[in-house]
Amino acid sequence: MIDRSERSQSRKRTNRARARYESRRRRPQSHVERVDRDDSAADASDNDHSAARRWPDRxxxxxxxxxxxxxxxxxxxRNPMVWRSAAGAFVLLIVVYLLSSLFSAAIPRRVDVTGITGVGGLSVxxxxxxxxxxxxxxxxxxxxIDSGHTITVHPDALGIQLDAPATAQAAKDLGFSALPFGGAVEPVLSLDFIVAQSYLLTIADEVNTRPNDAxxxxxDGRVVGLPGEAGRRLDxxxxxxxLSENLxxxxxxxxxxxxMTPLQADFNDPLPxxxxxxxxxxxxxxxxxxxxxxxxxxxWSVPSHIALGWVRAGxxxxxxxxxxxxxYIDRLNEMLQAEDDGRDRYLQPDGTMQMIDTAIRAGASRADLRVRHRSYTYExxxxxxxxxxxxxxxxxxxxxxxxxxxxxxxVLSIGDVLNVPSPDSVMPHVPVPxxxxxxxxxxQYLTAFEHGEVVFEWSISSGVRNAPTSPGVFQILSHSEKAFGSSNTLCDSAGLVCGQWEMNWFMGIYEVIPGLENGFHGSVxxxxxxxxxxxxxGTPVTFGCVMSPDEQARMLYEWADIGTTVEIISHEYPPTSDLGRYAQQRLRGGDV
Known part of the structure; x- marks a missing residue:
């Protein structure tokens, strides 16, 4: 029990505290009023001190x-129940928020899928x-690719696939860890190696660069050498x-x-x-x-600065x-096509580049190239x-x-279409122009030309009706001073023993079948x-070859090089060259 003196002292302390509280409440007002009076006096005396008058207010x-x-x-x-109640209310709000988020069907708010988008507040x-x-x-x-080159691609093209349902569920599974400030989840990704590899191979030509030798x-009118440059190859x-480790x-x-794998040039120094x-x-x-x-x-005359751009140190x-x-070879082929004479002609890249490379290595300023014909169809x-x-x-x-x-x-019908090989298929050697x-x-006549002039001419005998000589444009394929041949007309009645004939000064022209040649020869x-x-x-008597008298056959044999062009014309196959037309007109006695 508290005695009267203690209650009296308690009341006195409370009264003193209340007095101090009321004193503090009144003190700012009187101070402000005093400042206002001072400010009014200052206004009357000097209008240039407005900033100083406002300073006491702040x-x-x-x-x-x-x-x-x-x-x-x-x-x-002095009143702990007040702040305890406020703190309890705040904690209760947090708990309610957490529980509502935890048991909600929605993903916690402020949740992002890294590198893609936010999904907070959405259902899975x-x-x-x-x-x-x-x-x-x-x-x-x-x-x-490098500092100045990039390729933009959708991830799907590169074989990168997003599992959207699994990623959304992973965001939902963040639970308490995403509360209250949100969070982030990595996307669920997979890589299709076959698709990725296929795409990388398709861009390899765009990405790869070859090393350049000097x-x-x-x-400024003079030749300068440029050092070699490294290249690169897509690894x-x-x-x-x-990619698979860092999706x-x-x-x-x-x-x-x-x-990339760097590729070094073989020859870097241009000076040699x-x-x-x-x-x-x-x-x-x-x-x-x-x-x-x-x-x-x-x-085709190629300017020197263009030709110089074709070469490198080797x-x-x-x-x-x-x-x-x-x-440049593409341009040349376009020019050949522009000739518009009905012939589909072209320069074969490999053979053309080999001839030019040979000329450059030899220090020559000219290269001889072979113009070829493409295969075609016949109706x-x-x-x-x-x-x-x-x-x-x-x-x-x-x-x-x-x-x-x-x-x-x-068994052929009108309108059927047959494939016809290129005439170059029977001319395997380098031509002798x-x-x-x-x-x-x-x-039944032969005419030989050298540099456009007639050097030989005489009568010949070609193949008989059931073994005719094929017309066409061919080449001298082989030389043999003495060759042998046979026919079923030289076989016995059983067809088991066949005789052979002997030919002088034989030169193969074309194959009747693989391994069996028809050609020029002398007496048989x-x-x-x-x-x-x-x-x-002078009349057809051979089994497909072209026969001349021995002495003339020898002259032709010694004159004709491997690769010399042989143009055999007939009523089915007219001349293809100016010299063929000239020889035909000359033989017929027409104007030349």
């Missing part, structure tokens, strides 16, 4: 605020739909390894560097061949194309840079047969059979000791 306000806070703190200390299904939409429409990757160019394996990081950043480069640049480089089928020449000499030359007309098509197109019959494998050439032999089957000695056709010349 001090008073700050002091009042401080005292108010102190009073509130003093009150809370809605989040999955949103992820799929953003992935489809907004997500791209930059594949970095090369040359003309600057598909290492790129795939990095979330790649998506987050939106880019990644392709892994600077003189050869200067010599090449002194005059235009001449390309001369020759078509052995038509005996036509094509000349092993022991300047060599042709094939990559630098390829665009069957009334009266055509497989054998007739072979003679009209100037090819041995077996080549027509091979080009139309699976077709019965004995300045020599040409014309054989006229109708006139039969097994019975007689001569084929009794030695007569």
């Amino acid at each position: 001090e008073a306000l700050a002091a009042g605020t401080t005292r108010t806070i102190a009073d509130a703190w003093w009150y809370l200390r 299904a809605a989040a999955a739909d949103r992820l799929e939409a953003v992935w489809r429409d907004d997500i791209t990757l930059e594949l970095i 090369r040359y160019e003309i600057v 598909t394996t290492t790129t795939l390894d990095y 979330p990081l790649v998506i987050q950043r939106g880019r990644f560097e392709l892994r 061949y600077i003189e050869a480069a200067q010599a090449l640049a002194e005059r235009p480089f001449e390309l001369q194309g020759y078509d052995p089928v038509t005996n036509q020449f094509f000349t 092993a022991g000499s300047l060599v042709l840079d094939e990559a630098a030359f390829m665009p 069957i007309a009334r009266g055509d047969s497989g054998f007739g098509v072979a003679r009209r197109t100037g090819l041995p019959y077996y080549l027509i059979e091979q080009a139309n494998s699976g077709r019965d050439l004995n 300045h020599k040409r032999i014309i054989v006229d089957l109708t006139g 000695l039969l097994p019975n000791g007689g001569l084929l056709g009794d030695g007569a010349i």
